[in-house]
Amino acid sequence: MLYCILHVPSLLYLLFPGDLSDLQAALARFVAASRVYLKRPLDPRWMLQLLTDIETAWMTYTLTREEEMWLAEKFTAMQERWLQQLRHHRQLFPALHPPSLVRLEYILRCLAYMSNMKAFWKCCPFNKEIRGDIVxxxxxxxxxxxxxxxxxxxxxxxxxxxxxxxxxxxxxxxxxxxxxxxxxxxxxxxxxxxxxxxxxxxxxxxxxxxxxxxxxxxxxxxxxxxxxxxxxxxxxxxxxxxxNLPVGGDHRLLLPKCHEWFEPSVSCWLSVCKGKALQRVRTGVELQKPCTGDDRMVKHSSSAVDTVAIFCQLRDFWRLLQWPKAHSVPLLGQLLDCVCSAALLYADITYQGLMETGYFDRLGPFKLCDEMCIAANNLEYVYKFVSLLENYFDFVTLETIASEQHFAALTAQLDSTLSQFQVRVMDILKRVGPQMQEALRKAMFHVAWSPDTLPTPRAVEPLFDYLHHHLCQLNAALLPQNFQKVLLEVWEYTLAELNYQMDGTTSSEEMPAMFHERLHAALELMVEFFHAEGQGLSTEMMQSGGYFQIEQRLQYHRTDTEMLIEMFYAQRLLEQLNTTSGPYGSLAVRAYFNHDSLCVEVLHARDIIPLDPNGFSDPFVIIELLPHRIFPHCNEQQTNVHKKTLHPIFDECFEFSVTLEQCRADGAMICFTVMDHDVLTANDFAGEAFLALGTIPGVADVGACIDNFHGLKPVELVLMQQHKKNHPILQILESRSGDRQATEFVKKQKQRFANK
Structure with missing residues (x-):
């Protein structure tokens, strides 16, 4: 057959005398090949070559009308044949059969070449849209x-x-x-x-x-x-x-919205799932048994593992769904409700089970309780997974696409569940401290009242031996997160017992200096013990408000009276700087330093509190330089008394002979005390204010020359009274009953406490 196709020009020469042109020869070969192709497909690469031969010869030769019609017939027949093959291209040209794909490629090339042939345009003028036919x-x-x-x-x-x-x-x-x-x-x-x-x-x-x-x-x-x-x-x-479709086209597809078709089914399934999850939690608790770790010590029970396994399945199911985030909040709310409800049920069952053992009714001395450790660990194990739901469900992205109300509902539900878990865990673990309290008190008493000849490291040994024994047991039986909670609880109870020995038993007596030195050294050793070279509590966790108060009080006890008084005034000055308004009125003053002289002008006061039965006061102001250690030769001065007024205008100037170095000393200040003058009884305290000397003209800007005192801007100071009746410095000074300076200072300050 191939022989006949190749020799078509010879046959035509016999029929038509004369030489055949290249175009006629190419036409004859294409016609013959087309007839064969319609019965038995030939290699399309050869058909493409035949089309190329026709197009090449077309530029030089022409055909008769009969020959053009003959070529048009074969063009149309081959086009229809190839389109028919394309219609069934998946069956005829399998994607995983490379030779078939090559044949398909050349069929497509033939159609593409044919659509651009001048011969095709000439012979088939009404059939040019081959591309449209393919589509x-x-x-x-x-x-x-x-x-x-x-x-x-x-x-x-x-x-x-x-x-x-x-x-x-x-x-x-x-x-x-x-x-x-x-x-x-x-x-x-x-x-x-x-x-x-x-x-x-x-x-x-x-x-x-x-x-x-x-x-x-x-x-x-x-x-x-x-x-x-x-x-x-x-x-x-x-x-x-x-x-994979072109971007920006109006495709109007249905499959990308398929989640809308399945949403009722998923919602229904989640409703059923919640009931099944709750039942599986109950069954898991009924069938639970201890789980052992690598160290062969009990850490938690199988019920916690089973509960987390339920949640993992729900999490994996949600990941598998890949629900569009913009439409996921309602279903995610159902899923989160399922997880949180099951988690809270597990927490309640676990807590109730421990309560039935009588754990919460036990008193000291402390003894390790396996039921307590297992219950706390079970709750912590489940809590850890639930705390990760925010990451598992990508709350960060949800916050940007969900409504504020819906997102707030999700976070509130999760936060509430986590909070309830923490309450349950802390209710269990906070029983350790009270059970140890009596033993800690005895050990701390030994620390505080050991002979002075016994070094502090030796004195704290019984305390640390007791703590080490029981904390090692707890560390082995509790998960790390729970052990940290217990360790912090024990730390706070140990601090409380140190505080009790420091102030609880002999607060009105003056202790020897060695007593507080020992307690301060013991506190430093306790910090080192509980920190355990980074394996225990962090420095931030230990240095809480309670720690700072104790450490501060010990420092106060170790400080002499004069320095404590200066520290007290420094705190009052800081309080002045942080006070912007108050119920006791205000005082306007000017102050500056010039030529070894401190000038203070008391201008006026406003809204002084009434301290006389007539609804007024008889105010005057006492001006005092503090601390006395810096200004030993400067006596206090005072203004004249103004009768029956709450808004006195003093306009009085006072001068103190001091040096610049004194004014620039740390803590140097002016104390203004407003008093109500009484004839028959002691003067009443109306308020006080403090002005740091380091901030006044001539001190703050050394070398500046002040020619016009009255041109300086007045400073308005808010008058204050004292509200901390249990101020630690005053309490410590009050305990120094044999110290006249301390006694007089405390007496003076007690007169300045606010009535309310």
Whole structure:
């Protein structure tokens, strides 16, 4: 047959005398090959060569009308033949058979070349849109292929069973082939968006099938419930192919919205899941047994592992769904409610079980309780997983796309669950401190009242031996997070016992200096013990408010009276700086330093509190330089008394002979005390204010010359009274009953306490 095709020009020469032109010879070969191709396909690469020969010769020679009609007939026949093959290209040219793909490529090349041939334009003037014919062919062939595939995979027509999942999976595979194998061929040869054309049709066809599947059974059985999620997972994967369509096109696809079809089923399943999860929690607790770790010590029980396993399955299910985040909040709320409800049920059952053992009724001395350790560890084990739900469900992204109300509901539910877990755990663990309290008190008494000849490290040995013994047991039996909580609880109880020895027993007596030195050294050793070279409590955890108060009081006890008084005034000055208003009025003053002289002008006061029965006061101001250690020769001075007024105008100037160095000393200040003058009784305290000398003109700006005192801007100071009746410095000074300076200072300050 091939021989006949090759020798067609010779046969034509016999029929038509004269030499054949190159175009006639090319025409003869193409016509002969076309006749053969219509019966038995030839290699399309050779057909492309024949078309090339015709186009090449067309530039030089011409054909008769009869020959053009003959060529047009074969052009049309070959076009129809090739389009027919493209209509069934999936069956004729399998994607995983490379030789077949080569044949398909050259068929497409033939069609592309034919559409650009001048010969084709001349002979077939009304049939130029080969590209449009290819697209139409694909649109006709895709539904046929889809129906054929469905019939082969789902033999039971009209019924949807597990084979429907296989069908969806097979469609997914074919789309993968379309994207990776067929699309490059069609687009590269003819510029046809093959995948867009095919996927849009499959999107409609597949959507109809899925909706029919969901509507087939009004009262689905459990097997259908399982099947529906398998179908969703397949359809979800099919929808992802939409990402390969051109950006910005009006595609109007259905599969990307498939979650809307399945949302009622998922919501129903989550409702059922909640009841099953609660039941599984109860069953897990009933069948629980201890779990052992690598160190063979009990850490938690199987019920905690089973509960977390339930939550892991729910988490993995949610990840598998890959629900669109913009539409996920309602379902995620159901899922979170399921997890939180099951977690809280587990916490309640565990807590109640420990309560029934009588654990919460036990008193000291402390003894390690396995039931306590297991219960606390079980709760901590479950708590740790629940605390990670915020990351598992990507709350960061949800916050940006969900409404504020819906997102707040999610976070509130999760926070409430975590908070209740923490309360349960702390209720269990905080019993350790009270059970140790008596032993800690005895050990701390030994520390405080040991002979002076016994070094402090030796004195704290009984305390540390007791703590080391029991803390080692707790460390082995508790999870690290729980041991940290217990360690902090024991630390606070140990601090409290040190504080009790420091102030609780002999607060009104003056202790020897060595007493507080020992307690301060013991506190430093306690910090080192509980820190345990970074293996115990962190420095931040230990240095809480209670620690600072104790450490501060010990420092106060070790400080002499004069320095304590200076520290007290320094705190009052700081309080002055932080006070912007108050109920005791204000005082306006000026102060500056010039030529070894401190000038202070008391201008006026406003809104002084009434201290006389007539509703007024008789105010005057006492000016005093503090601390006395810095200004030993400067006596206090005072203004004149102004009768029956709450807004006195003093306008008095006072001068103190001091040096610049004195004014610049740390803590140097002016104390203004407003008093109410009484004739028959002691003067009443109305308020006080403090001004740091380091801030006044002539001190703050050394070298500046002040010529006009009255040109300086007045400073308005808020008058204050004292409210801390239990101020630690005053308490310590009061305990120094043999110290006259301390006694007089405390007496003076007590007169300045506010009545309210």
């Amino acid at each position: 139409a062919t694909l649109r006709r062939g895709t539904p046929e292929w889809f129906s054929s595939l469905k019939a082969s995979v789902m033999p039971m027509q009209g019924e949807y069973d597990a084979s429907f999942v296989d069908f969806c999976s097979e469609v997914y595979v074919q789309l993968k082939h379309s994207l990776s194998h067929y699309h490059p061929l069609f687009e590269g040869t003819n510029g046809i968006p093959y995948f867009s054309v095919v996927f849009k049709q499959i999107d409609k066809l597949m959507s109809d099938e899925v909706i029919a599947f969901l509507n087939q059974n009004e009262y689905p059985d459990p097997s259908y419930d399982r099947l529906i999620f398998s179908v969703y997972l397949e359809v979800k994967d099919l929808a992802t192919f939409s990402h």
